Amino acid sequence: MSVVIPVYQGEATLAAIMAEIECLTSVTVSPDGYPFVVREVLLVCDNGPDDSARVMRELDAQYGFVRAVWLSRNYGQHAATLAGMASSGNEWIVTLDEDGQHDPGDIGGLLDTAMREQASVVYAKPTNPAPHGYLRNSASSTAKWLLTKLFSGSNAPDYQSFRLILGSIGRSVAAYSGSGVYLDVAMGWVAGTVVTSPVRLRDEGDRRSGYSTRRLFSHFWRMILSSGTRALRFVSILGVVVGAAGAAVALFILVSRLAGNEVPQGWASTIVIVLLGFGAVLFSLGVIAEYIGINVNMAMGKPPYLITTDPAHGPLGRRHPRVP
Template structure:
């Protein structure tokens, strides 16, 4: 399948979808993307086309693999990417980014909460701001459960305040990035790296594009508290030496407190 258009002014886009428990939703997501596989134009006049959709099978517990195979057989622009075991959302997304071939990469979730029609807004924002990385931000907040939103907000606040305050203040799984940057990060970032932290290594500053909210399709979320905690630990461990320095300071203060307490007793 050719991913470059004959029109040199038509931006090609690879859409990467990590799939863990998408048996009941991924076909609908692909169906929504289909109309953008023909040349379209953004509000600001930027021509673009979705040249490929990469469905990354993250070895989930349902029959997502069968659905992915069926979709790949039906559409020549659907490319499956197979992982040997479950590595998690960020590693699956990185695998898809590494396999992409287009000018731009867009990452979206498997559950349909991200509207493919909003990709044009992200592309316009990237051109306006001359940015290679754009995050979509739902107006009014992400359509998740209250506890998940609180956990995510707290984790991102902790990251920007204590770990890497010079980086952007907002991360989202609905992203648009230049293909060159996405493939370079996918090539050298390991499976244990937090994707958005890895992107800060090569992108000086990301920008945010506010989009209208969209209700998630009914489904059982794959994000348990254990998985969210795992995401947070990956975020901390991927943030360079600052977390190690923080742990060292806490350890030193604890030792000093212990010595003073022992002397007092």
């Protein structure tokens, strides 16, 4: 396994995380009996405001399994994670945060879920609320639901920064993703089975979040823009609905006049023209948006296919006996 940790404000927490991961650098057996070993930990420096770079250098010198990846400037968590995934070289990639909220001891449970479900991506699913307050937790849950159900059409049931990914999938995503793509949306394009595994989040302590309200909203908006063309199709659907309403109103007015009912002069033709015309405009915009969406997907690097190895001969094909 390769563990990827994007580092922005990790000065106070990285040393403790490395001490926890160190015990996983020798062969460890998961609860279901699958042996695994962490071969490398990739610390990706995202040029944060603290002295994380110094700590990374010290950890690189102290541990043989630690490797620092240096970015030229601050690019954000997802870009840093992609850089770490591209630099990895093992069968599985684990991504987790620098703040100690994720317990490295849960990696075995993620692996068991992957083998049990034959999944190429496993997201950690917290069994307790994240330590951010009710308002932020609610907003985060709502945003993830909107993205998954209404916009992306992804098969990912939840998005968390604590993930287990097949190495071939992770490195391929890192290779083709454009600069504006959202990492989890990109994985949803090519990953097969995507599932979740229960974990318990730990407290972050006194560490302040690096995401302000403005950055969180910007992050959510980028998720929507990079999620594909499903949102654009709402325009076409709205046009059809408005046009149908115009046709229904015209039919109602015609039937009313044939029945001898009085209809206000001028109102009938005006409302029908407005509804039919507005519906036609919206439908036309939706068609144009679909053409734009195709080019957007190309710009984001969405691949038409991804060639991989025979799953039966890779990590998912290994059926180790359960350890008594």
